[in-house]
Each structure stands twice: as C-alpha cells, then as structure tokens.
Amino acid sequence: MANDHSRRKFIKKLGGSTLFAIAAPTIIAEAANVKDKGVQILKRRSKVPANDRINIASIGLGIMGFGNLKAALSREGIELVSGADCYDGHLQRLKELYGTDIKTTRNYEEILEDPTIDGVIISTPDHWHARQAIAAMKKGKAVYCEKPMVKKIEEGDEIISTQKASKLAFQVGSQWASSIVIQKAKELYETGAIGQLNFVEVYTDRFDAKGAWQYSIPPDASAQTCDWKSFQGGVTNLPFDSTRFFRWRNYQDYGTGMAGDLFVHLFTRLHTITSSFGPERIYATGGLNYWKDGRDVADLMLGLFDYPKTDKHPAFNLSLRVNFVDGSGGGDSMRLVGNEGEMVLNGNSVTIRNKKLPLAPGYGGWDTFGTFPENTQNEFVKAYNEKYKEVKPQVLPVGELVFQAPTGYDMRVDHFDNWFNAIRTNGVANEGPEFAMRTTGPALAANLSYQEKNIIHWDPVKIRRKQSS
Template structure:
C-alpha cells in the first residue's frame, strides 16, 4: 500500500465479490501544513478542568505547532500536582506553570489567549461565559449545555465579545466524516431515509466508574467550588470523581455520547436538528446509586425526510462499539472506526411484475406491453459495488479539531463547530432525557433552537 501523509485518505476500492482486487487511490486533497510560528508568537492557553478528558485534550493541543500551556485550574490538588509533573519546569513544555483551584484566577492573568474547558457539564456555561468576557477564546468540551437555558446566553456572549467558541466534538473536523459528507452529497446512496447510530460499552470504566484517589478528602478537593450551582450536599468523593453518574452535574449518556452522534449526523447531512423525539431506557445493570440510565434508545424525525435512531448500552455483552449506518434508496454508507464504507445497490430500472395468478391470455397481453415499454432497458440486477475509504494509520481527528480551533484563534474566522452548531447538537441530544423523564414525545424547532 502506498504511504500517504496523515491528512490523506487511502481509498480501497473493489467490488462486492469475495477476493476482489484492491486498488490504492488518493481520495482527498491534503490540507496545507501549519505555517511555521515564531517562538515569540505562541498561542498561550490554560486548562480549566484537568480530569481525564482535560489532560487528554491538553496533550493533543500541545502537538499543534505554536501552542503553549501556561496555567491549569482544577478543584483537586492531585491533578494540579500532576499537571506540573507533565507540563511544568523540566518538562518538554518547560514553563513555570501556574496552577489554582479557582479558574477565575486564571482569567484575570494577562498573556492567556485561550482556554480549554473540560469541567463537569454543570460548569460549562458559567466558565465559558466568564472566559469570553475576560477576553479569552474558548475550546469547550461537549455537551455545550447542561440546561436548555444555557444555550442562548452562551451564543449571545460569543457574539457580543467577539470571542471564538468551539465545541469539542472532534468528528466535525474528521477527514472520515468529510468523506462521508462528500459521498452522501454526491448521491452515492441515493435519497437518504434513515440513519442508525450506536455507542455501546461493556466495562466498569466505560460506565464511568472512575477511580477515586486514596487521598480524596475535603482538604484535597474544593467541594464547594465543585458544586457551584448544583444542590449543596455533604462531601461525596464518588460525586466528585464520578460526576457523570448524576444529573446535578451531568447530562448522562445523552450529553456524553449521543451528542457526538448528533454532531456527526448534522455535519454529514447538513441538517440543523430533529423536530420530534421519543426515547426509552433506564438503569438496567449499574444500580450503584447513579440516577442516569445505562441503556438509552431514541428516535428522531428530521424535516429533511429521514429518521435517526440512536442507542447507548453500557452492558452490551461485547467490546466497545461505535458507528453509523446511513441508509438510502440506492445503498448504504457505514462509518466504523477510522473508515467509511459505501455499499451501492442501485434500484432496478424495471419495476418487475407479479402476473402468475392472472389468466394465461392476460399474462401474455401484459408481457407484450411490458417488453415494448422496457425494451431499451438492460435486464438483470444493476451493478452493486463496495468502496472503502480508510484514514492513514495513526490519524487523529482530535488533532485536526484542535488545529482548526487554534487556526480560528489566529485568523478570527468562525470555528468549524461554533456555539450555534454546538447548541443544536446538545439541544437535540438532551431531547432524549426530556422524553424519558416525561414519558412522552418532545417537539423541538431546530432553527430557533427552542422546545415547542
């Protein structure tokens, strides 16, 4: 196989027959490499929320040329210590890393251009608004909102402050999803009528049972600051470190995983969101005190003429599995891992017939008329083919998403996933929670981004 650079697809094209020959073709034009950045022209950024996702985000962000981490905020002292171990003096980042429990101390510091916000969901709105008002650009982890009332204020603040706000659903920057979008728009599978997506898991960590450190206590953790707008309860280490399991801080599987599936669907189809949602599910296995479901299924109607079905199952009996299946009138398009596969099955040109129960003379009469009408149409099953497009080994859509964010910071151009896109993805995802809670169908206007 021809070696291609990291921003190029490898197309593996063949037929549906077993043992088909595979050809290697370039399928996408490579993006221009990042421009060299002078040493004194770094984008200096801070991390707010140094948990699992926050630290992973920072590792990727620092791979983008011309970036420098200068500060970290987190409510747990152990993560501040580890951030210095990873990125302070004597490390490749080699800076006098400022750390604090209170992110507002970071926002008041000069020389910080942008922040990565990877806090629990219930802090997303306030932290993002505070950062934008302090003149910082924002990379905000998904879901953008925790409550529907969060969205309009976040959008208006981004506009009024002229700050960049990019939401962290990296599929919007993925070459895999860009290829899927191109294929769908080209009519590769005909008229789209249904999208099915899933994100299943089958492990304790996958179900958010994150490790509680042995030194966890009110002395090492700023519990009042963590709670913020959430109900005030006594210290609880599980709530602090496993916050995704409770609605006071989290949006459940809808906000953690459905929102990725919505971002992908909206990017590929160009849709703004569904008009109707219905969901079911519940706590089927992880009955450990959490109050969010571990199984959630939902159906959505889109005004473009297709339906979306989503599923998350935290007890699926197998390995973690994520994927999409786009079904059209002339084939399917499937995304799994770092590949997109198109299975073309064009509709037959002839309608066919069922005449065996008619009188013999009637059958003959019909056949004469039928052959005259379709005499020029080739007979037999139309050609069916399979094409598979695979990203290069080691490809990272997270890197591309951060590259796009920092490019927006430099150019002041709107990001690939701005606040409006982020609100529409999260707003659609949270319809599932609302439907499950009310036990009814929920209506949504994707243009005005309001419940109806």
C-alpha cells in the same frame, strides 16, 4: 431526476481523480463477488503555520482535560501557562507532566484574570460549561469548551450572543466536526454517493466498567484534597462524596447522561455530513438495567428523530442507541441509507456500498403473479413487456469503496488546529456555539423525552422546544 444528477456527479468526480484507478473495480465491476476492496488512505490536513504563539490554560484536569492538553500541546506555537481543578492530585499531575513552572489553582477565575492567556480549554463537569465559557469570553479569552456546550437548553442563547458580541474563537469539543473521515463522508454524501437519503442508524455500545463511567477513585480523595464546595457549584449542597466527585457523569445534578455525553457526538457527525439543522420530533426511551451503583441516569438509551426536508437534505428518520451493557463486546457504527446505496462509518473509515433498483421491477417469485389464472398471467406478461420494452440491461455497482484515515490519526489534533487557526486569523471555528446548540439541543431534548415519557417537538431553526399542538 435529482437523484440521477447527484449520482452522475459522484461518478464524474471519481472518474476525474486518481482514486478511480484504484477503486474502479468496486464501482463498476460486473462480477457477482468482489473480494478485494479498493481502499484509499485519506491525507491529513496540511499543517497550520505557527505565525505567533498562543498561550493557553486548562480549566478542568480530568480525563478529557489531560487528553485535550496532549492534543493541543502537540501543535507548534502553543504554550501552557496554567491549569485549574478542584482536586489537588490533578494539579500535581499537571506539574509532573508539563513542568513545575506551570501555575496551578483551585480557582478558575484566577486564570481568567491573567492577561497573558489567549485561550482556555474548559473540560469541567457539564454543569460548569456555560458559566465558565461565558465568563471566559467576557474576559477576552478564546474558548474551547467540552461537549455538551450547555447542561440546560435555555443556557444556549447567552453563549451564542456572548460569542457574537465578542467575536472570539469558540470551539466545542466534539472533534468529529474536524475529522478528515467525516469531511470525506460529507463530500461523498454531497456528490450523491448513496442517492437520496432516507434513514440513518447510529449506535455506540460498551461493555466495561470504565466505559460505563465507573472511573477509578484515588485513595487520597477527601474533603481536604478536593474542593467539594466549588465542584458542586451551587447545584447541590451535600456532604463530601468522592463517588459523585470522580464519577459525576452518573448523576443528573452535574452531568447530562448518555445523551449529553454520546448523542452529541453522533449528532455532530450527522449534521456535519448532511449540513442539517436538526430534527423536528424527538422520542427517547431506555432504562437503568445493570449498573445499579447509585447512579440516577440510564445505562441504555434509544432515540428516534424525525428530520424535516430542507434545501440540504430530504426528510429522513434517525435511530440512535447507546448501550453500556452490550454482552457482544461493544462497538460503534453509523450507517446512512439512500435509495442507491449505504455509507458506513466505523472508527476511522468510511465505506460506500452501492445497490440500485432495476428500472423494470420484475414479476414472479414471492409475488401475486403465480396466483393469477394462466390466461391472466399471459395478459400480464404481454402488458409488462410492452411497458418496459425500452429498458436496457444495466451495469450495476458491486462491492465496496473504502476510505481510511492514516494509522495513528487523532481527530482532536485537527480540531485544535482549527481552533488555533481561528484564534490567529480572527476566524470562525468548525464547531461554534450555533452549530453546537444544534447538536446539544436535540440531545438534551432526548433527555426530556426520556424523563417525561413523551414526544418532544423541536424547532431546528430557532434551536428551542416547541409547545405541543
């Protein structure tokens, strides 16, 4: 009954919108084949008014650091004051892009001491996230912290408690939480577009050196141009190594591997759509099969996750895969499967395909019916017809319903808009520390499962590992 109610909500919602006029043929068409897709272009969110200026600084100026700045500075009322990084070339590049008046430093603590800065964007290696985020909040700065929020599960509690005490705007940089595509998927899921969820599969596959974290190393990289001691942050005490410095994701000392970098994004999408707190059983496997360049993290990782029933969703199972050696060329897709259809997310689009089981199951074909003696078959048919005599022919869904983000859409811009609005209004950002730990925690638990070759029992409410029973 609950499924029927959800499905009626979905159809009713479509029926009351302009979308229905476009997409109705894909919802109720009786034709066996539907060639034309009903595609709705999603609207970008309205601009957030720039009521007052926000001064920001960037801590970490690698790929994500510069990418985050580009998105943040595209918004009105945002001014870059300073930047910190351990490589002099990144500091030079910051001035080339944004002006010689931008303050630069190797020491991020100088930024935290500047009273003119309202918020900091932390885009450093994973082992720095927690300590820099906590230090920034203790100095009264709003924080935008790259994912994963923490490198170790036990670091999460202090970030959560520090943010609660400070009430500062805190956003983690898995921008899917603010994507208009994911928000549309959430709306569709909640209105019963696919019926009762039972299974989710997600993959992110790549097939190029840069996608496998073999980033370019500048020819001037040296112990003089790189603050190697500060970069290590006390977790290692090694001679200068430019490969570790610029390709830190490949090393467990500084990074969190595929799970911390990419599983977190996949969990963010899923948890935003379903309002889930996370799984209760986690198992991961994989290996280092191709990129044997000195790294100590996997280049293929598979994860299985059991989600318990909650008041927001039924129990379901999740399969995740990340493969850096995909000879088909790579790709990214997410599929939520229900008893009345599937929802597929590819890039900046979400597609609904519906198929519903008939009320009368039928007989014959690949079935035991043909093995019965003739008189038994006749008795079966008589009983079957009596049992299903009230079942009427149904008009079943055929085809697809597609929603597409506008050309050039950048979800990072919406994610920064959300953070800036939280700063201006003393509000709560979409991806605060508790939400982020519910995506980071299972990802890091997957790393533990891979390393220990064991199932991890997880408490999605308390956000911590359970002791095995």
